[in-house]
Amino acid sequence: MIQIIQRAIVGIVLMLSISTILSSQDRVILKQGEPITGKLIKYEIGGYVVIQTEGDTQVFIPTNEIRTILDDGQVLYGKSKPTKTKPPKVREPLPTDRWYFDWQNKLYFNNTDSGVGISLSYLYQWKHFLAAGVGIGYDNYNFNQMRSFVPLYIQARSYVKDAHKSPYLDVKLGYGIASSKSQQIISNQGGFYSQTSVGVRFGSGGFRTTIGVGLQLQENELEAIHPWNGGIVREDRQYRRIVFNLGFLF
Numbered sequence: 633m634i635q636i637i638q639r640a641i642v643g644i645v646l647m648l649s650i651s652t653i654l655s656s657q658d659r660v661i662l663k664q665g666e667p668i669t670g671k672l673i674k675y676e677i678g679g680y681v682v683i684q685t686e687g688d689t690q691v692f693i694p695t696n697e698i699r700t701i702l703d704d705g706q707v708l709y710g711k712s713k714p715t716k717t718k719p720p721k722v723r724e725p726l727p728t729d730r731w732y733f734d735w736q737n738k739l740y741f742n743n744t745d746s747g748v749g750i751s752l753s754y755l756y757q758w759k760h761f762l763a764a765g766v767g768i769g770y771d772n773y774n775f776n777q778m779r780s781f782v783p784l785y786i787q788a789r790s791y792v793k794d795a796h797k798s799p800y801l802d803v804k805l806g807y808g809i810a811s812s813k814s815q816q817i818i819s820n821q822g823g824f825y826s827q828t829s830v831g832v833r834f835g836s837g838g839f840r841t842t843i844g845v846g847l848q849l850q851e852n853e854l855e856a857i858h859p860w861n862g863g864i865v866r867e868d869r870q871y872r873r874i875v876f877n878l879g880f881l882f
Contacts, residue, residue, distance in 0.1 A: 658683060659702040660693060661710070668693070672703060728757040729789070733880045738773065738848065738873035747773040747873070751804075753787050760794040771808065771850065773871050781808035781850055783825040796836040800844070802829045808850045816857045818864070823851025829877055842879035847872070 658672040660683050670685040681693045681701065700710035736749040751769030767787050772780040785806025791798040808825035831844020850871040858865050 658704065659700075660698055661700040661702070662693070662697055663699045665699075672701070672708075675701065675708065677709075729755040729763045729881055730757075731755075731882050732767070732787075732842075733882075734769075734842075735878045736771075736848075737876045738771070739876075747771065749875075751783070755787065755789065760791045760798070763789045763791075767804070771848075773850070773873070779820075779852070779854070780811045781822050781825070781852070782811055783808040783850070785825060785827075791833065796833070796840070798833050800831055800833055800842070802831070802844065802846070803827070808852075810852060810854075814856070816859055818855040818857065819853075820855075821853040823853070825850050827875060829875060831877060831879075833881070838882060840881040842877065842881065844877040844879070846875045846877065848875045849873075 657669050660668045660672075660681060662668070668683055668685065668691060670683045670691070672681070673684050673690060674680075674682040676695075678695060680695060681698060682690055683693070684690050695709070698709065701708040732753040732755055734751045734753070736751070738747040738749060749769055749771035751767050753765055753767030755763040755765035757763035765787055767785055769783045769785070770780065771783060783804075783806050785804040787802070787804045789800055789802045791800045793799070804825070804827040806825045808822040810820040810822035812820040825848075827846055827848040829844040829846025831842050831846075834841045834843070848871075850873075852867070852869055852871060854865075854867040854869070856865050857863070
């Protein structure tokens with residue numbers, strides 16, 4: 633009887649020991665966030681870790697791939713709390729160019745006369761590297777003599793960067809129709825029109841701003857009565873202007 637009781641006590645002790653061993657598990661948490669649970673067999677500081685999983689498989693893990701090692705809840709290596717990972721930023725898709733309104737200040741190369749102009753373009757854009765379309769404008773080259781033109785043009789624009797803020801290159805080619813606004817003008821004929829400019833686009837969403845500088849050419853044949861002596865003045869000129877642009881995309 634005593635032997636039976638002793639055997640029962642030994643069995644209970646063995647079961648409790650096995651239960652304690654099985655419940656005592658080590659955890660290795662990788663830097664990628666994946667945990668590996670089992671029994672820590674070997675740990676070489678600065679080298680590697682060997683852990684035996686529940687399926688009796690030994691896993692070899694270099695320590696440079698490990699974020700935390702837990703021995704029965706105690707931290708042997710790394711941080712006890714996992715680091716918070718920020719979700720990847722989702723970039724807002726770039727809006728495409730459609731309508732482009734442009735205000736222009738024009739300066740002479742060789743004197744103090746100046747002028748202003750406006751234009752409106754409709755563009756179709758292929759990704760960021762090319763937008764093309766057509767447009768119409770109004771240009772005034774001399775406030776005193778009221779020499780003005782209505783340019784009709786095709787336009788191409790290319791952005792350097794695929795971003796909201798990006799440098800750009802813009803080219804307009806077309807024909808400037810002369811607009812006579814003086815009784816002294818006998819005939820006034822326009823001609824070839826071009827504008828090449830560089831600048832920067834700002835802003836985001838459906839409304840953006842551009843700032844640029846460029847060179848504008850406009851051919852013109854003019855015949856008019858001189859305001860002082862009544863003689864006939866004939867001019868065949870090509871207006872060359874430095875242009876400062878302020879534009880709006882919407």
